[in-house]
Amino acid sequence: xxxxPHRLYLSEQDLPGQYYNIRADMKTKPAPLIHPGTREPLGExxxxxxxxxxxxxxxxxxxxxxxxxxxxxxxYYRTFRPSPLCRAYHLERALDTPAKIYYKFEGNNTSxxxxxxxxxxxxxxxxxxxxTELTTETGAGQWxxxxxxxxxxxxxxxxxxxxxGSYDQKPFRKHVMETYGAKVIPSPSAExxxxxxxxxxxxxxAGSLGCAISEAVEKSVSGSNCRYVLGSVLxxxxxxxxxxxxxxxxxxxxxxxxxxxxxxxxxxxxxLGGLMAPFMQDKLKGLKSPYFxxxxxxxxxxxxxxxxxxxFCDTGCVTPLAQMYTLGSHFxxxxxxxxxxxxxxxxxxxxxxxxDGVLDKAIAVEQTPVFEAAVAFAKAETILxxxxxxxxxxxxxxEALKCxxxxxxxxxxxxxxGTGYFDLNAYAQYSDKTMRDHVPTDEELEASxxxxxx
Amino acid sequence: xxxxPHRLYLSEQDLPGQYYNIRADMKTKPAPLIHPGTREPLGExxxxxxxxxxxxxxxxxxxxxxxxxxxxxxxYYRTFRPSPLCRAYHLERALDTPAKIYYKFEGNNTSxxxxxxxxxxxxxxxxxxxxTELTTETGAGQWxxxxxxxxxxxxxxxxxxxxxGSYDQKPFRKHVMETYGAKVIPSPSAExxxxxxxxxxxxxxAGSLGCAISEAVEKSVSGSNCRYVLGSVLxxxxxxxxxxxxxxxxxxxxxxxxxxxxxxxxxxxxxLGGLMAPFMQDKLKGLKSPYFxxxxxxxxxxxxxxxxxxxFCDTGCVTPLAQMYTLGSHFxxxxxxxxxxxxxxxxxxxxxxxxDGVLDKAIAVEQTPVFEAAVAFAKAETILxxxxxxxxxxxxxxEALKCxxxxxxxxxxxxxxGTGYFDLNAYAQYSDKTMRDHVPTDEELEASxxxxxx
Numbered sequence: 022x023x024x025x026p027h028r029l030y031l032s033e034q035d036l037p038g039q040y041y042n043i044r045a046d047m048k049t050k051p052a053p054l055i056h057p058g059t060r061e062p063l064g065e066x067x068x069x070x071x072x073x074x075x076x077x078x079x080x081x082x083x084x085x086x087x088x089x090x091x092x093x094x095x096x097y098y099r100t101f102r103p104s105p106l107c108r109a110y111h112l113e114r115a116l117d118t119p120a121k122i123y124y125k126f127e128g129n130n131t132s133x134x135x136x137x138x139x140x141x142x143x144x145x146x147x148x149x150x151x152x153t154e155l156t157t158e159t160g161a162g163q164w165x166x167x168x169x170x171x172x173x174x175x176x177x178x179x180x181x182x183x184x185x186g187s188y189d190q191k192p193f194r195k196h197v198m199e200t201y202g203a204k205v206i207p208s209p210s211a212e213x214x215x216x217x218x219x220x221x222x223x224x225x226x227a228g229s230l231g232c233a234i235s236e237a238v239e240k241s242v243s244g245s246n247c248r249y250v251l252g253s254v255l256x257x258x259x260x261x262x263x264x265x266x267x268x269x270x271x272x273x274x275x276x277x278x279x280x281x282x283x284x285x286x287x288x289x290x291x292x293l294g295g296l297m298a299p300f301m302q303d304k305l306k307g308l309k310s311p312y313f314x315x316x317x318x319x320x321x322x323x324x325x326x327x328x329x330x331x332x333f334c335d336t337g338c339v340t341p342l343a344q345m346y347t348l349g350s351h352f353x354x355x356x357x358x359x360x361x362x363x364x365x366x367x368x369x370x371x372x373x374x375x376x377d378g379v380l381d382k383a384i385a386v387e388q389t390p391v392f393e394a395a396v397a398f399a400k401a402e403t404i405l406x407x408x409x410x411x412x413x414x415x416x417x418x419x420e421a422l423k424c425x426x427x428x429x430x431x432x433x434x435x436x437x438x439g440t441g442y443f444d445l446n447a448y449a450q451y452s453d454k455t456m457r458d459h460v461p462t463d464e465e466l467e468a469s470x471x472x473x474x475x
Numbered sequence: 476x477x478x479x480p481h482r483l484y485l486s487e488q489d490l491p492g493q494y495y496n497i498r499a500d501m502k503t504k505p506a507p508l509i510h511p512g513t514r515e516p517l518g519e520x521x522x523x524x525x526x527x528x529x530x531x532x533x534x535x536x537x538x539x540x541x542x543x544x545x546x547x548x549x550x551y552y553r554t555f556r557p558s559p560l561c562r563a564y565h566l567e568r569a570l571d572t573p574a575k576i577y578y579k580f581e582g583n584n585t586s587x588x589x590x591x592x593x594x595x596x597x598x599x600x601x602x603x604x605x606x607t608e609l610t611t612e613t614g615a616g617q618w619x620x621x622x623x624x625x626x627x628x629x630x631x632x633x634x635x636x637x638x639x640g641s642y643d644q645k646p647f648r649k650h651v652m653e654t655y656g657a658k659v660i661p662s663p664s665a666e667x668x669x670x671x672x673x674x675x676x677x678x679x680x681a682g683s684l685g686c687a688i689s690e691a692v693e694k695s696v697s698g699s700n701c702r703y704v705l706g707s708v709l710x711x712x713x714x715x716x717x718x719x720x721x722x723x724x725x726x727x728x729x730x731x732x733x734x735x736x737x738x739x740x741x742x743x744x745x746x747l748g749g750l751m752a753p754f755m756q757d758k759l760k761g762l763k764s765p766y767f768x769x770x771x772x773x774x775x776x777x778x779x780x781x782x783x784x785x786x787f788c789d790t791g792c793v794t795p796l797a798q799m800y801t802l803g804s805h806f807x808x809x810x811x812x813x814x815x816x817x818x819x820x821x822x823x824x825x826x827x828x829x830x831d832g833v834l835d836k837a838i839a840v841e842q843t844p845v846f847e848a849a850v851a852f853a854k855a856e857t858i859l860x861x862x863x864x865x866x867x868x869x870x871x872x873x874e875a876l877k878c879x880x881x882x883x884x885x886x887x888x889x890x891x892x893g894t895g896y897f898d899l900n901a902y903a904q905y906s907d908k909t910m911r912d913h914v915p916t917d918e919e920l921e922a923s924x925x926x927x928x929x
Binding site for chain 1: 553896
């Protein structure tokens with residue numbers, strides 16, 4: 022019997038009672054959201070038509086390191102949290118590496134990913150404020166499912182704009198959202214002004230998160246007693262997702278471990294941001310020096326090839342401007358099965374940390390090697406990973422193989438943010454070798470950069 | 476904070492080291508498998524061309540109450556076991572019942588169900604014997620996925636005959652089995668004599684587990700160094716699944732609970748048989764008197780409307796005869812989404828216990844109310860259940876509502892044997908009200924009974 026268990030579940034009493042706000046410990050704070058016209062920072066009143074007030078306060082709060090998790094949210098968390106910290110003994114054996122590989126598995130809930138942790142909080146805050154209806158967008162479908170589940174539990178109506186490509190590839194995701202009572206609309210749709218405009222400009226588009234965000238925001242602003250919820254990118258989402266890292270750190274402490282390397286896939290940044298937050302706190306305070314790696318798809322290489330600028334968060338240019346790494350809000354990534362990573366921008370928190378060099382490294386990977394890593398992982402560890410999460414697996418394997426070469430027994434922690442149960446068309450394409458890799462050319466990126474507002 | 480957690484995970488050290496063999500404690504043993512021609516009981520040598528030897532020994536072993544779980548099987552179990560015992564606080568609140576509802580959740584693995592627990596053992600025994608290739612059948616797809624995962628882990632080849640109806644409804648199940656390296660063939664197929672014969676007799680059939688079993692057995696017997704594995708019905712499968720009940724009992728002991736009522740869905744019987752085994756042991760020994768309820772679909776009412784007779788386990792009549800409740804091996808259930816429950820027979824162990832009145836009650840339920848229960852459960856407890864498991868939810872809710880009426884705070888334990896992530900076409904039909912219920916007429920059943928060998 023091994024000393025460290027394969028799957029370490031903390032008890033319900035170990036659930037964090039507070040979110041950790043990494044901004045409080047950052048020397049250089051992420052830049053505020055600004056108005057695209059006035060270029061002035063946006064305050065609570067300007068954001069109130071779009072977001073719920075508590076969420077806005079959290080978004081703007083760069084000072085308080087800890088924020089209480091409301092008891093009804095904790096009560097909901099208890100149905101799927103704490104999530105397990107897993108030791109990848111079987112993968113280690115398959116790789117014949119001296120490295121110790123750990124992963125924090127967030128997929129054991131019906132949404133299939135970490136997204137439920139922020140959805141629960143945001144829906145609760147909406148209910149508390151008396152909001153009766155929410156809108157949102159979804160890429161791969163995990164976020165939409167997470168919000169649908171939370172709305173079913175707390176009793177709110179929901180409309181989800183689902184990226185057309187995912188809507189077509191993943192009808193099951195639509196069905197599951199509908200089972201939980203949500204209305205699901207493929208995006209770009211004819212139901213919003215922005216959707217109609219995007220369909221005119223790009224008639225063949227498979228959509229993108231950027232488009233879907235525009236539509237969801239437009240619908241929420243035009244509704245009465247309706248607000249919008251976002252599943253990644255923004256500060257308050259990373260705040261909620263800090264639960265992942267807090268649990269991971271506590272579990273590692275319990276077995277006397279600390280990661281040398283922390284790895285996460287990065288689309289909007291909430292998964293990596295949440296996992297790394299409390300470890301990054303140690304680094305910012307000079308207590309420890311873990312090495313952080315962000316992994317993104319080569320088809321949407323925001324950190325590795327983007328620019329650190331103020332840009333819109335959406336394609337329709339209805340959102341505020343955020344200072345972040347961006348490929349330009351008009352960049353529409355070519356088809357890539359990791360729908361949750363197909364976003365042109367990156368969390369301002371992660372962007373700042375990357376610009377400052379404390380988020381050490383970003384790499385971009387093509388999808389065929391990512392699926393190769395995913396299948397090797399699935400066969401050894403039993404869990405079929407989400408294509409998004411498989412980006413982190415790829416990097417973890419790469420680091421473990423470096424350890425094999427050097428003989429170092431490093432401790433690697435990566436985020437297994439979700440399962441791939443709804444991504445089986447992509448796995449089928451990998452199996453029958455019809456999967457294609459897509460990397461934007463420099464010219465394509467330059468054309469997109471040119472449309473970023475100066 | 477509630478005293479009993481929402482999700483109770485035992486530690487890895489609590490994994491049972493032995494399977495519990497309920498037959499050792501049954502006064503009347505289940506009848507042996509017999510040869511259809513000679514009507515003589517079958518011994519190890521007669522069964523050896525089909526099954527692995529260790530599995531046959533377990534199948535024939537009515538005496539030893541405990542059988543060691545091999546260490547490599549335990550090592551594999553540690554990636555997904557112990558599974559959680561859940562307290563359904565949120566469902567209890569939604570029902571406003573004084574009952575305490577617990578469920579043992581077996582769906583948190585990629586196969587999506589309890590099936591992986593027997594698959595792991597059977598594949599390991601095959602490997603140990605030097606077998607290099609396995610065949611099996613699958614209905615809903617969980618069993619096939621479980622065997623595919625286990626074969627990927629232990630390094631064996633696998634061919635899966637998948638019930639045509641499920642193959643069409645659930646392409647994702649096929650993809651996931653292929654991702655783990657299995658070959659998947661829709662059944663009835665043109666690849667076996669029996670498949671061709673069934674296609675001739677019933678050209679429009681959507682297949683059934685009975686047909687698929689015939690095909691898998693034929694292929695295994697005709698292969699060299701190939702054996703067949705079965706996911707339910709037989710004694711050794713129930714033996715392996717006793718892990719479910721052993722974990723559930725230990726977890727309940729830890730919180731000072733014991734079930735008044737134990738509920739499981741019953742298709743072939745392995746899920747209910749595994750869950751109830753150690754509680755039934757208490758009843759057989761006169762220590763406790765829990766009440767046991769088996770729940771089956773009204774479209775395939777084996778216990779509630781079948782006959783207790785010797786019959787074939789498959790449609791093609793290639794298997795031995797088993798004494799069990801049966802609708803006749805030529806009974807092909809009408810379309811019902813709970814593919815895992817579409818089997819004409821029932822575990823000889825469960826059949827015996829039901830005939831002897833210690834398995835107290837069986838009920839048959841139509842699928843629309845089953846999905847109604849499933850959706851109510853999903854909204855409260857976050858987990859989207861498999862249609863099979865939802866039969867148990869239906870009965871648990873019924874019992875909890877009786878408690879509400881009587882004011883009794885009974886302790887109910889049911890088996891949540893799997894998730895419904897691959898059953899979303901069925902959920903979509905429920906949502907858009909195109910779901911239909913099907914109940915066989917007495918005449919249909921009589922015609923089927925008439926073909927049972929005398």
